[in-house]
Amino acid sequence: MGERDLQVIPEPSRVAVETFAGRIHVEWDPDAAVTPMGQLPFFIEFLKVSGLFEALLADCPLRYASPNAPKVRDVLGTLLLSSLAGHKRYAHMTNIRSDGVNPELLGMTAVASEDSVRRGLAAFDETEALDWLDRHLGHITHPILALGAWILDTDNTVKPLYGRQEGAVKSYNPKKPGRPSHAYHSYFMGNTRLAFGVDVEPGDRHTGKHVAVGLWRRLDRLPRELWPRFIRGDVSFGNEAVMFEAETRQLDYLTKLRLTANVKKLIHRLxxxxxxxxxxxxxxxxxxxxQLTGWSRSRRVIVLKRPIQGELLLTDGQLNLAFIDTEDGIRKYEYQVLVTSLTDEILTIAQLYRDRGDCENCFDELKNHWGWGGFTTQDIKRCRISSRFIALVYNWWSLFARLVHPDKHHEAITSRPLMLQAVAKQTSHAGQKTVTITSTHAKAYLVQAAMRELTAFFKDLARTAEQLGLKERIKLIAKHAYRKLLASAPILPSLKCLPAPG
Incomplete structure (x- = not known):
């Protein structure tokens, strides 16, 4: 009688449920190989044909001594899948364990736990890890730099912190004043919207002179023929130290000046x-x-003015953003003052600086949709490693998304639902695996056609990929991805900009 009480009665696998459409039968299948990222196999093919993921694993400086330690491929693969899924916390990596398709397609034997990933990042030697990731950022960017002249956008962004992390310092924080933060010194390739590099520093190292340290270090390592046509930044870079270093290196610059008293005197003279x-x-x-006080020479300055209209006239907050004055007693104007070593006409210079706004979109995308605003640890070392790894995955995905849709850059908020997220089930029969994808996106039919064309391109590339090095493969992929941009104009616009319609 006692043994009878210990018997486990199996639960029925099917349940009848009454709905407004009538009775339906619901079944559970916990062993089915399914994934919410059903279109990821196409991105995995991109990684395999290009050789990017294998090259990343080949020289990875992560080393384990214990035979029970997870495999390096599993740790990096988990971090890759987590970044693609848009996670911001290590704890979110637990969700990847439900993916029964993509880890195997990446060659992983298991999904690493969040603790394994954190311990793996802690096991890195910081110098080796940062050099390793910078090298692979170069693998994806240097072949594209050779396609034509380009612009280097540089700026700083703030990551608020809520604990006692290393480097959490109270400093400049426009969104949350008084909140400790890290400073992300970021460098982007204009128009392509690829990350050229990133440095994570304590929150009080946020000025242009701090960002310039990493800027010159990266440029000095780069062959001169791959240097940008000019560097572009905001008011933080309109100082003697940055401009003097650029002039010493014979590199043009375009930046903005603070509206100090002497700058306002120039405006009144003009x-x-x-x-x-x-x-x-x-x-x-x-x-x-x-030539301001402290400058070693006089420089070309361009003053831009525009009448303020509509609601902006009633917004007191605009007074904090720019110098606004009444010129004719009736209209109010806002002013911007640019300093540059470029010789282009005013119309072109003004448009080139307005194009810098695209750099701010990169900040928003990487902080809010790629994890730069998360993956926080007590030590700053793992924050530096994870930020570079996320920038690398961001570049991989951006290049892949350009291959699928070469007309424009797709941010993650639109490209993930369109090109990544779909319900998929993997089945096996007669030694052949089939992944059946069901996408509910309204433009699923367009993506399906684009993926078919992309697969044909990868097959053509794979026929010659073994004979080509990594650099040559990336260059061929980049030419195909940016074919419309290169056909209409070089990466750096050289045509004179047209004025706004009157």
Whole structure:
């Protein structure tokens, strides 16, 4: 009688459920190989044909001494899948364990736990790990740099912190004043929106002179023929130290000046005597020369002004953003002052600086959709490693998304639902594996056609991939991905910009 009580009665696998459409039968199949990222196999093929993932594993400096330690491929593969899924916390990696398809396709034997990933990042030697990731960032960016002239956008962004992390310092924080933070010094390739590099520093190292340290270090390592046509930054880089270093290296620059007292005097002189020309987007421009206190030489300065209209006139917050003054007693103008070593006309210079706004979109995408705002640990070393790894995966995905849709850059908030997220089930029969994808996206039919074309391109590339090095393969892929951008104009626009429609 006692043994009868210990018997486990199996639960039925099918349950009848009454709905408004009538009775349905619901079944559970916990052993089915399914995934919420059903279109990821196409990205995995991109990684295999290009050789990017195998090259990353080949020289990985992560070494384990214990025979019970997880495999390096499993640790990096878990971090890769987590980044692609848009996770921001190590604890979110537990969700990947439900993926019964993609880990195997990446060659993984198991999904590493969140603790294994954290311990793996802690086991890295920091110098070796950062050099390793910078080297692989170069593998994806250097072949693209050789395609034509390009612009280097550089800036700093703030990552608020909520614990007692190393480097958490109270400093400049526009969104949450007084909140400790890390400073992310970021470098991007203009127009392509690829990350050229990133450095994580304590929150009080946020000024242009701090960002310039990593900027010059990266450029000095780069062959001169791959240097950008010029560097572009905000007001943090409009200082003597940055401009002098650029001039010493014979590198052009385009940046912005703070509206100090002497700069305002220049504006008033140009208002009185200057000749203002159209600068596009409703701006008028005038140029002059200026040598501020502390500058070693006089430099070309371009002043842009635009009348403020509508609700902006009633917004007191605009007074904190720019120098606004009344010129004719009726209209109010906002002013921007640019300093540059470029010789282009005012219209072109103004448009080139406005194009810098695309760099801010990269910050938003990487912080809010790729994990730069998360993956926080007590030590700053793992934050530095994870930020570079995320930038690397971001570049891989951006290049892949360009292959699928070469017309424009797709941010993660749109590219993941379109090109990644779909329900898929893997079945095996007669030694052949089949992945059946069901996408509910409204443009699923367009992606299906694009994926078919992309697979044909990969098959053509695979026929010659073994004879080509990694650099040559990436260059062929980049030419195909940016074919429309290269056909319409070089990576750096060289045509004169047209004014805004009147």
């Amino acid at each position: 208002i009185a005597r200057g000749v203002w020309v159209d600068a596009g987007q409703g701006f008028k421009g005038c140029e002059g020369t200026l």
